[in-house]
Amino acid sequence: MNVAIDATSQDPSEAANSGPAGCIRLGMDKPLELDGGGTLSGFRLAYRTYGRLNADRSNAVLVCHALTGDQYVAEQHPVTGKQGWWDLMVGPGRPVDTDRFFVICSNVIGGCLGSEGPKETDDATGKPWALNFPVITIADMVRAQKMLIDHLGIDQLFCVIGGSMGGMQVLQWAVSYPDKVYCCLPIATAARHSAQNIAFHEVGRQAIMADPDWRLGDYLNQGTRPTKGLSVARMAAHITYLSEPALHRKFGRNLQDRKSITFGFDADFQVESYLRYQGISFVERFDANSYLYITRAMDYFDLAADHGGVLANAFRVTGPDGRLTGTPVKFCVISFSSDWLFPTSESRALVHALNAVAANVSFVEVETDKGHDAFLLDVPEFYQVARGFIEGHAARRGIAAKVG
Amino acid sequence: MAVTSLLPPAAIRSDLESIVDWVEAGSRVLDVGCGDGELLHALVHRKQVDGRGIELSMDGVRASVARGLAVIQGDADTDLKDYPSDGFDYVILSQTLQATRHPRIVLDHLVRIGRHAIVSVPNFGYWRVRADLLLRGRMPVTDRLGHEWYETPNIHFCTIADMVALCQDMGVTIERSLILGADDRAVPAPADSVRANWLGVQAVFLLQRS
Structure with a gap:
């Protein structure tokens, strides 16, 4: 069990619904083990939440931010004063509807808006970590998020969604915790960083x-x-x-x-x-x-390399009968036709791997000339697809249209 | 705002209706060229299948995904090779085979990926089509084949007899067939009969590799 410095409530769902603010310390008892060796204990994780967790805790959506994003997904940014970076996707009546879902977004570890990263103070020295901060991976970021989700008392996320580096985290979630994710949307992303x-x-x-x-x-x-x-x-x-x-x-x-x-x-x-x-x-x-x-x-992200060079193997899980079977996570992969940073071919490779394990996957390449950033911009077809996927699976999961 | 319909779908095309009949409840189904997901939606709701779709058009994929279906944007000619053998109980190709670049290769994949394949094709041997060509000397345009020759997506027309011959040649067993005539009425004739090839507007085949 992780200990939260600012959480006074004992009931985890109270922790979830106690307010949108948060910078907590995680990994006090059991430190975060890092891919590069070493650990982080008592590390800071800054996050924001929107909406309310329902009684059976089935309506949680984790939003993963991109390289230069942060936790202010659907509200005014405290530094720039700008609107939330994904307020076209997240908010009341949006595809990720905050009247329906309990939305969580945390600053990644290694980030610089409150979560443990090179800018924060290393408790051991009282000075900023700077380059003494350990090199972290996408999987490390996701492990830290998992600790937050555990802290909030959520057993399974209804959905994990993100674009670009956020999409890498989405994929890592599905691979690392296939039984903790009902459905996911990896957007404008890839299963590896190209040369x-x-x-x-x-x-x-x-x-x-x-x-x-x-x-x-x-x-x-x-x-x-x-x-x-x-x-x-x-x-x-x-x-x-x-x-x-x-x-x-x-x-x-x-x-x-x-x-x-x-x-x-x-x-x-x-x-x-x-x-x-x-x-x-x-x-x-x-x-x-x-x-x-x-x-x-x-750069270090490469799901296939972590699984013997075969991407499909990343999406195999051990079934109830002890045999390997395809992941139970439902995927909606979305790419943009003019994105040359994370081109459609990368999404197709991902979809082929998911097909190879007979996973439940939807895939759309959205036509737009807006490039990689299209996932943050006003591209109506993109939001229609996301909304259809999310609403379809929310209904199947039995999540009420409004949190009661 | 997109509405996700979870209600049972309304009446569907008659060839699709027979496909719904043929599919065993609770099976795994891949619908290749699923359009807006009409058939897949009917199968999911009426036969509780675990359904997947492939569709070329973005509009079709979007409509399908908005119905809560698992559909990927893809091309029957290029993408079927990535599916594992015996991954599905049924692979369905409805009114699409004639629009593929390599029908034989596609058909080969269908019976490889599925324990069964269900294929429906428009019949170019239908008497009206033959009459059109014979009497008018023009490429036929009918309800089912509603395009002029220069804009048709149908690039590999065949007759019911051609399909039967191809299946024989490939060693594919026709387990079952349904010939639909004018007004979508069933024509009581076996697929390899002369009658079927004259009177059938379209045919639906249940196939299996031998």
Whole structure:
């Protein structure tokens, strides 16, 4: 049993319904065992919840955030003041309906918005962890989330949903805890990080580490911040989240507040100005070391490698008769036609593996020119598919349309 | 807002109705080219099958998933090879075989993946179709074959006799057949009869590999 510092209630469902706030300490008795060796005990996990847990605790939905996301999925962000990052998906009347479901979203470990990560203080030294923080994996993030779910008194999640790195966590949940997930939606994701994905991440990391203010990761102790490096990392990554047609539609070769090119290196083009803005606004809310750790976790993700090189084996479970059988988890895999970072071919590979074990899987490639970021944007067909899948399975699971 | 219907579906096409009859309750079914999930929905609700679907069009997949069905976007010509042998009790291909690029290969996969395959095809040997070509000299356009030759998705037309011959050639057993004539009335004739090939607008076959 994990001990929560701020939880005074003894009944776990009271813990779940006691309010949306939360940064708890988990793994006090039994530490979190990490893939890379070592453990984390008494680690912080920051989370938000929306809606109410029903009496039989069957209506919990876990939302997993992407690389630079956080737990503020459906409410104003405390740092940027912006709307929740997925308020098209999560909220009253949305596909993940907060009048119907109890929605949980936690900041991943390694993150920088309250959960244990390189920015937080290492209790052993009283100083920020910085590069002394252990390298973590997607599976480690999911193990930490599982501790949170246990703490909230939830035996089985109705649904786990997420896009991009969030989708990796979704897949890891289904693989690690097939009997704890009723259905799931891995969106714009893959069962492994490709060489190209790793390459882009390496560019970002090198940009951060090349910033003199990075100070070998020790910048928090030395009173500097590698904002230039982090900003360049974000600029490069941001390009990969869009598509060429989307960029062209938005900016073309339009000039920024000027009639002609200046024959200099100022931001002549709107697209340059846009990227610079993306970089600058990002550094206000994100920690450079966190960026290193989380991109690394994504790079290491490879479900097939964890299962003898055969992806389908990741989705085999031992049945009641002791024989291997297909996973009981129901999948809705969604990709976007213009996503070249996590292309449809990756989703198809996943679907083929699920078919090979006769899993219950739906798959849609949504037509859009909005690129990888489409899962965060207003693409009506995408939300229709998600809604249909979630409502269909909620009805089958016997979850009332409103929490009584 | 999408409505997820969990009520029993309304009346369905007559060839689909006979497919529902043939499928054993509680079996595992793969519907290849499931459209908006009409048949699969009927099977799930009336025969309590564990049903899966493959559909090429995004609209069809979306409609199916919105009905709570497990359907993947895919192509019968390219995606069947990824399904394990004997993964299903029934694999259904309704009014789609003639639209595939490689019907023989597709049929081979159907009887490999399923213990049984249920295949329905429009009959190009139907007398009206023959008459159209004979008398008008034009490619036939009928209710079932409602496309002009230059825009039809049906690229491999066959007759009932052709299907019977192909099954023989492939060593596939026709366990059962149903010939549907004008107005979807059953024609009481065996599939390998001349009568069936003249009077059948379409045929439904229950197949099994030998």
